[in-house]
Amino acid sequence: MIIEQIVGNVADVAASGRHIEKVYLSSDDLVKRIQRVTTDHGHEIGIRLRDPKDLSDGDILYMNERNMIVVSVTNDDLLVLRPSTMKQMGEIAHQLGNRHLPAQFEGEEMLVQYDYLVEELLQQLEIPYSREERKVKKAFRHIGHHHG
Incomplete structure (x- = not known):
């Protein structure tokens, strides 16, 4: 799966019973527009953002009716x-x-x-x-x- 844009942020979007999968990133990784990451469920994802925007804690990389993949920044x-x-x-x-x-x-x-x-x-x-x-x-x- 290749992510090219941010869907929203969990602060603004209700999870409404969706299963949440997390991608853990260091604050240094938030500025990278192209990177390969693995979710806490072992799924590999490519991030290639079209817009020159930094990622933030809580950004939603993917969402459908049942699931969300969300950025979680490490300490x-x-x-x-x-x-x-x-x-x-x-x-x-x-x-x-x-x-x-x-x-x-x-x-x-x-x-x-x-x-x-x-x-x-x-x-x-x-x-x-x-x-x-x-x-x-x-x-x-x-x-x-x-x-x-």
């Missing part, structure tokens, strides 16, 4: 930052930007993929953080640019 090793002042937020945002590290935000938390150098920096700047295994909804996207 990432994350640093969860909780700056307590605007100064701390500015300092860490500037430092992470200089390193071109992608970040995501959930509520008042900033999420970055674990890096021991970033952890050392957080300790030096005395910014509150924790290291957690957590599922992210979308890929960490590197923004390409050049310094001119």
Whole structure:
């Protein structure tokens, strides 16, 4: 089976008694438009998306009256930052930007993929953080640019 487009997302579509089969992907795999994956039931699927869109947790790859095949993102090793002042937020945002590290935000938390150098920096700047295994909804996207 070749999947060329996303049917929807389980957050928006009721499963209505359908059997759900899952494809487990790391957040890094969410940006790949072409890949071969295996469901938790052992079915091999090719993904070749026509639209240049990243996959997200809960995306429905296939659906009929009885079955759904759904993307489930595996946990990432994350640093969860909780700056307590605007100064701390500015300092860490500037430092992470200089390193071109992608970040995501959930509520008042900033999420970055674990890096021991970033952890050392957080300790030096005395910014509150924790290291957690957590599922992210979308890929960490590197923004390409050049310094001119």
